[in-house]
Amino acid sequence: MADPDASDFAEMALALHDEPDVEATLERIVEYAQHATACDDAGVMLLHGQGKIETAMVTDPRVGKADQFQVELREGPCVRSIESHSSFIVDDLSSDSRWPEWGPRAAELGLHSLLSVRLYTTGGTVGSLNLYANEPKAFDEDDLDVAEIFGRHASIALATAREESGLRQAISARHVVGLAQGILMERYGLDAERAFSLLRRYSRHNNIKLRVVAERIISTGRLPEEP
Structure with a gap:
């Protein structure tokens, strides 16, 4: 689809806030992420107490497997995005020198490029939004801008859903x-x-x-x- 404009983001934000619980919010986040960017699959990793990171929602099991490798190896852009408060574009997972162990494992799953942005609010880091593509060099700076804007809306909606869940x-x-x-x-x-x-x-x-x-x-x- 074409890059979303301000009205598209407004509609997405409203829809995210209308979801009844955390799981439904996560499902809508990965669904919209696929529509908003050129990704083939998406996933959300959440940060919990004492630095525990877990995969909360994926569009395909291989994304969950790739996330699991990151947590086990403590290496990869999704984990790094949470820890360093940065965003990452990886053009070719099989050969990127930043992720020498994790990258080739992810490529074996058919995931060849990635865009990862931190999810956060004023209260701190919520997790990361991770967008995968089947082909190398699928993402550019325009995709990064879109993902970061969408990520801000997703962060607020997710933090609100978690708070409401805790109150209930x-x-x-x-x-x-x-x-x-x-x-x-x-x-x-x-x-x-x-x-x-x-x-x-x-x-x-x-x-x-x-x-x-x-x-x-x-x-x-x-x-x-x-x-």
């Missing part, structure tokens, strides 16, 4: 704990504070998450027996 999980957990408190209050004649203290103490003593303890109480109607 937190609200759900509080609801479950509240139900368990009510059961303990009725069964053992406790007030709300003592019921919560009992939940927390059982959780700590048995090294079980508070939500898991609460779910067991809801399913059985009483506090699980001490091991």
